[in-house]
Amino acid sequence: MINIENKNIFSKAKVAIIGASGGIGSTISRQIRAMERENTIIEIVRQKAKKNQFEMDMLDEHSVAQCAEEIKKQYGSLDVVLNTTGLLHTSNNSPERTYREINLDYLQEIFQVNTFIPFLVCKYFAPLLTKESASIIAFMSARLGSMSDNRLGGWYSYRSSKTALNMLIKTLSIELSYSNKNAICVGLHPGTVDTQLSSPFTQKIKNKRVFTKEEAAEYLIKALNNIDHNDTGNIIDWRGETVPY
Numbered sequence: 088m089i090n091i092e093n094k095n096i097f098s099k100a101k102v103a104i105i106g107a108s109g110g111i112g113s114t115i116s117r118q119i120r121a122m123e124r125e126n127t128i129i130e131i132v133r134q135k136a137k138k139n140q141f142e143m144d145m146l147d148e149h150s151v152a153q154c155a156e157e158i159k160k161q162y163g164s165l166d167v168v169l170n171t172t173g174l175l176h177t178s179n180n181s182p183e184r185t186y187r188e189i190n191l192d193y194l195q196e197i198f199q200v201n202t203f204i205p206f207l208v209c210k211y212f213a214p215l216l217t218k219e220s221a222s223i224i225a226f227m228s229a230r231l232g233s234m235s236d237n238r239l240g241g242w243y244s245y246r247s248s249k250t251a252l253n254m255l256i257k258t259l260s261i262e263l264s265y266s267n268k269n270a271i272c273v274g275l276h277p278g279t280v281d282t283q284l285s286s287p288f289t290q291k292i293k294n295k296r297v298f299t300k301e302e303a304a305e306y307l308i309k310a311l312n313n314i315d316h317n318d319t320g321n322i323i324d325w326r327g328e329t330v331p332y
């Protein structure tokens with residue numbers, strides 16, 4: 088159960104973290120676990136590295152459905168669902184600097200991870216959110232997905248995959264507002280964080296702060312603790328402020 092009024096939403100909560108192997112996902116998981124003993128952290132990964140983790144092929148609908156069913160069987164309903172999967176570069180491809188670099192294989196892979204996985208998470212994990220009290224489903228988005236904030240151009244695939252994700256978040260928030268009024272659905276922007284996803288690019292970033300994973304997780308946990316039903320459908324950044332669509 089999470090108490091949205093007063094505030095450690097992770098206290099005594101059942102929290103599922105999808106992508107708990109990632110830089111941000113694993114650090115959030117560790118920090119929430121360290122808070123107290125009475126919460127339940129359910130780590131979902133594509134390749135199990137620890138005994139209690141759930142393995143899920145995130146792009147296989149049957150596997151996602153089975154994993155959600157198993158979690159429901161073991162834990163019943165959930166208080167918090169956090170999707171922290173994401174992709175920016177692959178072994179062969181990096182974000183496009185110009186439209187001339189658009190490549191269908193890269194575009195498909197980026198959309199699969201950044202957009203299609205959240206669609207499947209929405210379909211199979213939103214029904215697990217408790218109806219008895221407040222609950223949160225949050226997806227890692229990015230400021231780069233904001234249309235109105237796009238002043239630099241470039242990174243066509245990543246930007247567009249996150250913009251599409253933002254539409255999923257908004258649309259799901261509307262459905263939840265009548266099918267599960269207690270549920271809050273948000274996107275999160277963590278800032279620039281030193282992880283495997285960003286490491287090829289962080290050296291080039293000047294005049295911009297790069298957070299450690301620990302800092303980012305702390306900020307995101309605090310931001311999640313401060314949201315309420317007025318925030319549903321929005322993208323919230325590490326400071327707790329709304330990122331314009």
Ligand SMILES: NC(=O)c1ccc[n+]([C@@H]2O[C@H](COP(=O)([O-])OP(=O)(O)OC[C@H]3O[C@@H](n4cnc5c(N)ncnc54)[C@H](OP(=O)(O)O)[C@@H]3O)[C@@H](O)[C@H]2O)c1
Pocket residue numbers: 105106107108109110111112133134145146171172173174200227228229230276277278279280281282283284285
């Ligand atoms: N780091 C930043 O500066 C930054 C900025 C803005 C937004 N974000 C967003 O924050 C989220 C987390 O990023 P991060 O920095 O923690 O990245 P990360 O350390 O690279 O973690 C990425 C996660 O996504 C999973 N993943 C990647 N490809 C996958 C696939 N094909 N199928 C299933 N899972 C896959 C990874 O699983 P494996 O461990 O199995 O590979 C890992 O759990 C992403 O959505 C990212 O877009 C990050």
